[in-house]
Amino acid sequence: DAGVIQSPRHEVTEMGQEVTLRCKPISGHNSLFWYRQTMMRGLELLIYFNNNVPIDDSGMPEDRFSAKMPNASFSTLKIQPSEPRDSAVYFCASSLWGGSSYEQYFGPGTRLTVT
Amino acid sequence: RKEVEQDPGPFNVPEGATVAFNCTYSNSASQSFFWYRQDCRKEPKLLMSVYSSGNEDGRFTAQLNRASQYISLLIRDSKLSDSATYLCVVNAGRGSTLGRLYFGRGTQLTVWP
Numbered sequence: 001d002a003g004v005i006q007s008p009r010h011e012v013t014e015m016g017q018e019v020t021l022r023c024k025p026i027s028g029h030n031s032l033f034w035y036r037q038t039m040m041r042g043l044e045l046l047i048y049f050n051n052n053v054p055i056d057d058s059g060m061p062e063d064r065f066s067a068k069m070p071n072a073s074f075s076t077l078k079i080q081p082s083e084p085r086d087s088a089v090y091f092c093a094s095s096l097w098g099g100s101s102y103e104q105y106f107g108p109g110t111r112l113t114v115t
Numbered sequence: 116r117k118e119v120e121q122d123p124g125p126f127n128v129p130e131g132a133t134v135a136f137n138c139t140y141s142n143s144a145s146q147s148f149f150w151y152r153q154d155c156r157k158e159p160k161l162l163m164s165v166y167s168s169g170n171e172d173g174r175f176t177a178q179l180n181r182a183s184q185y186i187s188l189l190i191r192d193s194k195l196s197d198s199a200t201y202l203c204v205v206n207a208g209r210g211s212t213l214g215r216l217y218f219g220r221g222t223q224l225t226v227w228p
Contacts, residue, residue: 033216042220043218048215102206102214102216103149103164106158106159
């Protein structure tokens with residue numbers, strides 16, 4: 001079975017540009033999570049969805065960040081405009097909410113560099 | 116106070132050694148507990164769930180102490196391939212946030228030949 005799919009795997013962009021990260025969760029999973037990881041701050045939860053509905057976006061750094069989940073098989077995280085401090089690895093994860101456990105499965109991540 | 120606290124290490128051990136990692140969590144309502152492993156420049160991957168009675172998977176043993184809100188991971192007969200960062204993870208434990216997981220900062224392990 002395919003795991004969580006993310007694209008692109010690497011993104012290099014200039015400050016001020018718009019960046020869109022994409023995620024396809026595991027088929028059948030009903031929860032999706034966006035994380036950001038840096039050396040300084042570790043793994044931070046940005047936002048998560050349950051049945052395509054955003055449940056908690058309190059981790060989104062500021063208004064430059066937005067996320068959508070138009071259907072059960074696709075989500076985007078957008079940064080507009082991007083800044084050098086946004087450079088990080090962005091992970092998407094999915095899980096089955098309501099199952100016996102709540103383990104999450106991560107995609108390979110998008111390594112973002114903003115110059 | 117952080118939801119999950121771990122000793123960051125690093126732990127440097129020879130092959131064949133036994134090594135133990137510990138973490139504490141703050142939310143007494145948490146119901147699910149995990150250890151994840153993260154290799155350098157890779158995504159976190161589920162290593163094992165942690166059950167109240169303790170559980171074992173090959174060379175790995177996980178223990179949970181709910182009274183002390185303490186989780187441990189024991190690795191026996193360490194292999195070079197065990198070198199990674201080990202993340203202690205607990206769920207939020209309440210209502211609509213039940214599926215949210217809190218990740219520790221991780222404990223770095225290096226096994227040397």
